[in-house]
Amino acid sequence: MKKNGLMKIAFVTMLGLTCFYGNINAQETKLPEPKKSNTEGSLMKALQDRHSSRTFADKSVTDQTLADLLWAADGINRSDGKRTAPSARNMQDITIYVGKADGTFRYDAKANALIKIGNSDLRKAVSGRNKFIQTAPIVLVIASDTSLLNGNMALSGIDAGTVVQNVYLYCAANGLGTVCCYAGEDTTEVQKFLGIKAENKPLVYMPVGY
Ligand SMILES: Cc1cc2nc3c(=O)[nH]c(=O)nc-3n(C[C@H](O)[C@H](O)[C@H](O)COP(=O)(O)O)c2cc1C
Structure with a gap:
């Protein structure tokens, strides 16, 4: 018994x-393997073309393009695990959340994968005064784990800013549009939506589309 x-x-x-x-x-x-050699033009051309866009066509972004975009933004580019974007003291405090029609995800750079967080629409949750975010097929939320930098918001902001420019340059080189949108002071609702701790601070929202 x-x-x-x-x-x-x-x-x-x-x-x-x-x-x-x-x-x-x-x-x-799992995301498709990023096409790192798919260089559409030179860096100088991408810098020439970089600009902010706030209108988006009704056209989706393929998984391959999303994989390439995320790798360009903050993927792993060396065998020691370091990233395409620098980070203060290599703390790698930045996490990118992805909102698209089929739900909300966290980018796992190491696994080259999207981890599903929920089915609700992140684009709507972050649009606030930037309503055009809802018209993009994708939104990236760039958040910094401020506890890794002892709450130094300048360092968090700089780390987020380097990712922002990577996104801009990838978009400029690949016929995509984007704009850096400040997340504002009070991000409590977005943090609740993402289920993340108070120290993990969303700093920038970037709609991406054609
Ligand atoms: C830190 C930062 C915050 C920004 N916040 C917003 C925003 O909330 N909404 C928006 O439409 N654009 C925002 N922008 C985009 C700027 O308005 C834009 O970069 C500026 O007008 C210059 O245009 P350009 O990016 O085409 O050169 C932001 C840019 C930066 C760098």
């Missing part, structure tokens, strides 16, 4: 763990 009970507990525990981890895996979508 005792042995049967223990076996039942073990079975239920294993079933639970399988479901739990199965669920986590289901939430991770």
Whole structure:
């Protein structure tokens, strides 16, 4: 009787763990391998073309383009795990959240994957006074874990800014439009939406589209 009970507990525990981890895996979508050699023109041309856009065509962004964009923004570009964007003391405090029609995701640079956070529309949640964000197929939320930089907001802002410029340059080189939108002082609602701690501060919203 005792042995049967223990076996039942073990079975239920294993079933639970399988479901739990199965669920986590289901939430991770691998991105296509970034096309790092797909250079559309020179850096000087991208700098020449860089500008802010606030109107977007009704055209979606492919997974390949999204993978390339995220890698350009803050992907891993060296075997030691360092990134396309510099960060103060290599704290790698920046996380990019992605909002698109099929839900809200966190970019996992190491796994080259999107981790699903929820089904709701992040574009709507962050649009605020920048209503045009809702018309873009994608929005990137650039957040800094300020606790990694002892709350030094200047460093967080600079780290976010380097990612911002990477996004601008990728967009300029690939026929996409974007604009850096300040997230504002009070980001409590967006943090709740993303389910992130108070120290993980959204700083910039970047709609991206054609
Ligand atoms: C820190 C920062 C915050 C910005 N915030 C907004 C914003 O909330 N909404 C917006 O439409 N543009 C925003 N912009 C974009 C600027 O208005 C834009 O860069 C500026 O007008 C120059 O235009 P350009 O980017 O085409 O050179 C922001 C830019 C920066 C650098």
